[in-house]
Amino acid sequence: MQIIRTSSRAAAVALLAxxxxxxxxxxxxxxxxxxxxxxxxxxxxxxxxxxxxxEFFSYAASEFLWIGAWTAVKITALAMAVGLVLGLGLALMxxxxxxxxxxxxxFYIWIVRGTPQLLQLVFIYDALPYIGLKFxxxxxxxxxxxxxxxxxxxxxxxxGILSVNKAQSTAATALGMGPVxxxxxxILPQAMRSILPGVGxxxxxxxxxxxxxxxxxxxxxxxxxxxxxxxxxxxxTVFAAAGLIYLILTSAISLxxxxxxxxFDLERERRPRGETLRRMFGFRLGRKSAAEIAAPAxxxxxxxxxxxxxxxxxxxxxxxxxxxxxxxxxxxxxxxxVCRNVQKSYGDRAVLKGIDLTVARGEVVVLLGPSGSGKSxxxxxxxxxxxxxxxxITVDGRHVGYVPAPGGGLRSTGGLAxxxxxxxxxxxxxxxxxxxxxxxxxxxxxxxxxxxxxxxDAARELGLKLLAExxxxxxxxxxxxxxxxxxxxxxxxxxxxxxxxxLMLFDEPTSALDPELVGEVLxxxxxxxxxxxxxxxxxxxxxxxxxxxxxxxFMDEGVIVEQGPPSEVIxxxxxxxxxxxxxxxxxxxxxx
Amino acid sequence: xAFKNGILLAASALAALLTLTGASNxxxxxxxxxxAEKYPxxxxxxxxxxADPQTPPYVMRDKxxxxxxxxxxxxxxxxxFDCAGVKYEFVLGGWSGLLPAVMAGQIDVMWDNLYYKPAxxxxxxxxxxxxxxxxxxxxxxxxxxxxSIEDFCGKTVAFGLGSVEEQATRKQDEACKAAGKDxxxxxxxxxxxxxxxxxxxxxxxxxxxxxxxxxxxxxEAPTKYARAFAIISGLTMGAATANGNAxxxxxxxxxxxxxxxxxxxxxxxxxxGVDPSLEVPAEVKLD
Numbered sequence: 001m002q003i004i005r006t007s008s009r010a011a012a013v014a015l016l017a018x019x020x021x022x023x024x025x026x027x028x029x030x031x032x033x034x035x036x037x038x039x040x041x042x043x044x045x046x047x048x049x050x051x052x053x054x055e056f057f058s059y060a061a062s063e064f065l066w067i068g069a070w071t072a073v074k075i076t077a078l079a080m081a082v083g084l085v086l087g088l089g090l091a092l093m094x095x096x097x098x099x100x101x102x103x104x105x106x107f108y109i110w111i112v113r114g115t116p117q118l119l120q121l122v123f124i125y126d127a128l129p130y131i132g133l134k135f136x137x138x139x140x141x142x143x144x145x146x147x148x149x150x151x152x153x154x155x156x157x158x159x160g161i162l163s164v165n166k167a168q169s170t171a172a173t174a175l176g177m178g179p180v181x182x183x184x185x186x187i188l189p190q191a192m193r194s195i196l197p198g199v200g201x202x203x204x205x206x207x208x209x210x211x212x213x214x215x216x217x218x219x220x221x222x223x224x225x226x227x228x229x230x231x232x233x234x235x236x237t238v239f240a241a242a243g244l245i246y247l248i249l250t251s252a253i254s255l256x257x258x259x260x261x262x263x264f265d266l267e268r269e270r271r272p273r274g275e276t277l278r279r280m281f282g283f284r285l286g287r288k289s290a291a292e293i294a295a296p297a298x299x300x301x302x303x304x305x306x307x308x309x310x311x312x313x314x315x316x317x318x319x320x321x322x323x324x325x326x327x328x329x330x331x332x333x334x335x336x337x338v339c340r341n342v343q344k345s346y347g348d349r350a351v352l353k354g355i356d357l358t359v360a361r362g363e364v365v366v367l368l369g370p371s372g373s374g375k376s377x378x379x380x381x382x383x384x385x386x387x388x389x390x391x392x393i394t395v396d397g398r399h400v401g402y403v404p405a406p407g408g409g410l411r412s413t414g415g416l417a418x419x420x421x422x423x424x425x426x427x428x429x430x431x432x433x434x435x436x437x438x439x440x441x442x443x444x445x446x447x448x449x450x451x452x453x454x455x456x457d458a459a460r461e462l463g464l465k466l467l468a469e470x471x472x473x474x475x476x477x478x479x480x481x482x483x484x485x486x487x488x489x490x491x492x493x494x495x496x497x498x499x500x501x502x503l504m505l506f507d508e509p510t511s512a513l514d515p516e517l518v519g520e521v522l523x524x525x526x527x528x529x530x531x532x533x534x535x536x537x538x539x540x541x542x543x544x545x546x547x548x549x550x551x552x553x554f555m556d557e558g559v560i561v562e563q564g565p566p567s568e569v570i571x572x573x574x575x576x577x578x579x580x581x582x583x584x585x586x587x588x589x590x591x592x
Numbered sequence: 593x594a595f596k597n598g599i600l601l602a603a604s605a606l607a608a609l610l611t612l613t614g615a616s617n618x619x620x621x622x623x624x625x626x627x628a629e630k631y632p633x634x635x636x637x638x639x640x641x642x643a644d645p646q647t648p649p650y651v652m653r654d655k656x657x658x659x660x661x662x663x664x665x666x667x668x669x670x671x672x673f674d675c676a677g678v679k680y681e682f683v684l685g686g687w688s689g690l691l692p693a694v695m696a697g698q699i700d701v702m703w704d705n706l707y708y709k710p711a712x713x714x715x716x717x718x719x720x721x722x723x724x725x726x727x728x729x730x731x732x733x734x735x736x737x738x739x740s741i742e743d744f745c746g747k748t749v750a751f752g753l754g755s756v757e758e759q760a761t762r763k764q765d766e767a768c769k770a771a772g773k774d775x776x777x778x779x780x781x782x783x784x785x786x787x788x789x790x791x792x793x794x795x796x797x798x799x800x801x802x803x804x805x806x807x808x809x810x811x812e813a814p815t816k817y818a819r820a821f822a823i824i825s826g827l828t829m830g831a832a833t834a835n836g837n838a839x840x841x842x843x844x845x846x847x848x849x850x851x852x853x854x855x856x857x858x859x860x861x862x863x864x865g866v867d868p869s870l871e872v873p874a875e876v877k878l879d
Contacts, residue, residue: 064658122689126696134697137685217642217685217693224658227684229785230646231653233792 052237059228059241068224069245071138072210075218078142080203083149090154091161092183105154112151118212120144125216137217144213145206156198160191171433174385175447175499176421185450189437192264200257204250221245266437266479318469319531322497323362330396336361336534337503342381342391351377353558354391364535366545368569369555370581375538378555379505382536383425387412395423396502421451423503426496430508432488434480440467440491441476444498452499459498466494470524486517493524504528506537542585546570554578622850624677630846631676631839639680639840641669642699644687646783649808649864650705664804667860668721669703669831672847691716694834701840703831705802707756708877717837718877719844720830721857723870726757727806728820729791729799736797738820742767746774750787750796753780756825757800791817804866811865828872841876848874 093105172182211222225242337359344352380386401419402410444463448454470490552569643651654660745768751757765776781787790796858868
């Protein structure tokens with residue numbers, strides 16, 4: 001529908017342009033006669049009054065004006081391209097953690113936005129030669145407009161980046177994606193939706209504003225129109241013709257903007273590459289869709305309906321393969337995650353007050369505890385999503401992004417992203433945090449390809465296997481917003497598994513789900529536990545803890561209150577705090 | 593730096609003096625083949641002439657070919673540099689950007705309806721060649737019977753913002769009020785085309801602007817416009833270069849002197865409807 005509408009719009013414009021060109025071509029002869037008339041001596045000419053419309057068209061088609069328009073287009077295109085690149089840099093500087101960097105960017109934007117552009121142009125053209133920097137008119141215009149656009153687009157881009165949910169970059173970080181990769185692949189594509197309208201506006205403004213560059217000898221459209229008017233004073237036809245030329249150019253910009261917005265629109269129907277062509281002509285170019293690749297193996301990937309709890313018989317192999325093939329020094333049953341005296345505070349409030357915990361390879365540990373007990377924070381210190389202030393955590397005998405500091409403690413290293421990637425820790429979030437602009441399959445294969453350098457075809461194969469394993473083969477090409485919460489969370493689990501993790505962290509994976517969707521997610525987690533994956537799960541699902549966990553750890557107010565097998569901690573708690581919490585949970589829990 | 597400027601200034605003054613004394617003795621003739629010996633620093637160089645093609649009749653686009661600039665100043669500049677044998681090109685931009693560009697060295701000479709003023713001469717060097725004047729342009733037939741500036745009382749007058757015409761009109765306005773007559777309604781404008789629209793639409797009774805333009809307009813369209821009166825202000829117009837371009841100033845001065853002697857300057861004036869009596873002998877003004 002969208003495409004039809006867009007193409008009909010394009011056709012209409014093309015038609016208009018054709019009509020416009022054809023018209024004056026016909027009128028050319030009489031119009032040029034009119035011009036001859038004008039050029040003749042007025043006292044000699046008993047002017048045959050030409051209808052003004054011919055004169056208007058002859059100006060609208062005049063090469064003299066179109067050369068000026070072309071100059072304006074060139075300046076706008078170049079300055080916009082340079083301005084956007086500089087603007088992105090400035091936007092990132094404005095978002096920097098370093099005060100000096102932020103201040104420099106702020107100062108630049110303050111100066112450039114706050115002073116008239118006319119004066120900036122004159123300054124570059126006429127003042128810089130005194131210090132030996134001499135640019136010609138066109139270069140000056142491009143420089144001047146670029147620098148100006150950088151300041152304005154910096155704020156537009158910053159707004160776009162801020163409009164993308166922070167959870168998106170958290171998820172990317174957990175997958176081992178570095179800041180640049182996250183920006184390029186995750187943040188910017190989503191920010192484009194809010195960036196594009198502003199950029200479209202600025203492009204149109206700039207095209208028209210290039211007329212001020214006449215002060216530095218740029219002969220663009222408006223200035224040329226003024227010259228004609230200054231010569232013959234026929235302002236109405238000349239300015240109307242210049243207006244029409246501007247309208248044609250700005251219409252082209254609007255069309256380009258519309259196309260670009262449709263490109264980044266998540267609501268629109270997504271078709272695999274070549275699908276539109278296939279529907280129109282019955283054939284297609286390019287690679288096969290995910291559904292087609294999955295199709296030849298129906299036994300492996302039953303097209304599971306939304307309930308999706310049934311599992312593929314052969315599928316268990318994928319989980320087991322992942323759980324057992326992930327390398328590492330520790331053998332099954334040996335200490336794998338070792339936390340010693342982990343401390344952290346937010347401002348004055350201590351969140352973690354010295355956590356000691358050891359998780360063995362292949363063990364499933366459930367962290368229970370009331371809200372604000374520090375469970376989630378602790379989980380995030382394990383893969384260094386949150387830095388700790390004191391203590392030590394090793395995963396498979398190695399620190400994740402820490403090196404010993406001179407004082408005996410630890411300090412964060414540079415290259416955190418690589419450290420996280422090397423640790424191969426998968427994480428699943430309460431709110432799924434799927435990349436909103438990527439399909440289910442693209443979500444799964446993003447990190448394997450971009451971070452771990454997996455061949456795209458192999459990654460797609462693995463991704464489709466994993467999606468089949470979580471019962472979602474039929475949804476491989478769907479965007480997250482078209483999936484239910486339970487389906488999204490299962491995609492998120494597949495995504496975390498795709499990096500071949502040695503350890504899986506679950507941060508309240510079912511808390512944001514409707515009760516009837518909880519089961520399908522727990523089913524997948526249960527299967528993963530059975531396959532032998534080392535898992536640390538923060539959850540309020542007492543039943544899951546009882547049935548799946550090897551060990552339950554109860555936390556409250558930043559400390560571990562008690563821990564042990566579920567039969568002890570859940571069914572026969574020693575501590576009053578644990579008992580009180582379990583009583584509350586039982587009352588709140590829906591009857592199974 | 594100041595010292596260097598001083599030397600340059602002295603050198604250029606000396607050069608100009610030589611030029612002036614030399615000019616009166618020398619045979620008035622164009623010698624385009626002798627650039628290297630007469631103006632060594634200009635040899636092989638292309639002079640950039642800065643002009644705004646919205647300033648008729650001085651510089652404007654050719655009606656039949658918009659790619660060409662014509663006009664009194666454009667034709668004079670061409671003839672002058674052809675005479676000297678120096679290559680040149682026109683660099684076109686907004687009028688208010690021309691003088692800064694000369695000072696910055698982006699263009700070599702501004703040659704476009706520029707009044708010589710002592711304050712301006714501190715920053716650039718001039719060769720003046722014509723008297724400036726003010727013309728009062730009115731609709732053909734002069735329906736309001738304007739014969740002199742004293743007739744402005746009770747009328748609507750359009751003039752350029754910040755121009756000598758504005759000063760004259762304001763002075764007259766005071767005079768009208770002092771004499772108990774109706775005040776002058778003043779319509780200052782930013783660009784000449786806007787002022788002409790004022791006159792064409794009857795929003796203004798009188799357009800007060802440069803005399804050369806007023807005369808050219810009347811010649812162009814005698815059925816539309818008439819000149820009510822003219823004021824010769826005593827100001828002169830000239831071409832301006834950055835300080836210290838002794839060769840360039842000399843070339844312009846030599847060229848104009850030849851053109852004036854041959855009557856070519858007067859012919860150019862006449863071609864565009866400008867009164868040839870506005871011509872003054874070419875003269876270098878350094879300060």
